[in-house]
Amino acid sequence: xxxxxxxxxxxxxxxxxxxxxxxxxxxxxxxxxxxxxxxxxxxxxxxxxxxxxxxxxxxxxxxxxxxxxxxxxxxxxxxxxxxxxxxxxxxxxxxxxxxxxxxxxxxxxxxx
Numbered sequence: 001x002x003x004x005x006x007x008x009x010x011x012x013x014x015x016x017x018x019x020x021x022x023x024x025x026x027x028x029x030x031x032x033x034x035x036x037x038x039x040x041x042x043x044x045x046x047x048x049x050x051x052x053x054x055x056x057x058x059x060x061x062x063x064x065x066x067x068x069x070x071x072x073x074x075x076x077x078x079x080x081x082x083x084x085x086x087x088x089x090x091x092x093x094x095x096x097x098x099x100x101x102x103x104x105x106x107x108x109x110x111x112x
Contacts, residue, residue, distance in 0.1 A: 005060065006056075006058060022036065022037075023035040023036075023039075025077050027087075028079065028080040029077040029078060030077065030078040030080065031077065031078070033077050037112075040112065041068075043068045044072050045068055045069065046067065046069040047066050048064075048107045049064050051063065065109060067111055069109050069110075070105075073110075074104060084099065084100060085099055086103040
């Protein structure tokens with residue numbers, strides 16, 4: 001069990017100017033959508049209670065997260081039937097891919 005969150009990051013932690021920050025949804029959707037930081041924060045949020053177990057060996061128990069639910073994203077655009085996966089991109093060029101079913105799990109949320 002960890003006493004405080006370990007800092008695990010590749011390279012320098014980037015500084016983000018929230019006035020320039022955008023949440024963009026594009027690809028296999030009928031129409032692209034962009035949200036500013038304030039617009040994103042105004043979306044409905046969910047509370048998720050969970051433990052974290054890191055592959056590096058530490059755990060953090062009893063976490064309460066309040067974040068934007070990924071299911072809200074589904075309501076912002078019309079996803080085309082041929083879409084099967086989501087690619088999530090972040091500052092610094094990091095990406096991750098998930099199946100649509102995993103991305104839209106009821107407790108899935110976006111950390112900003």
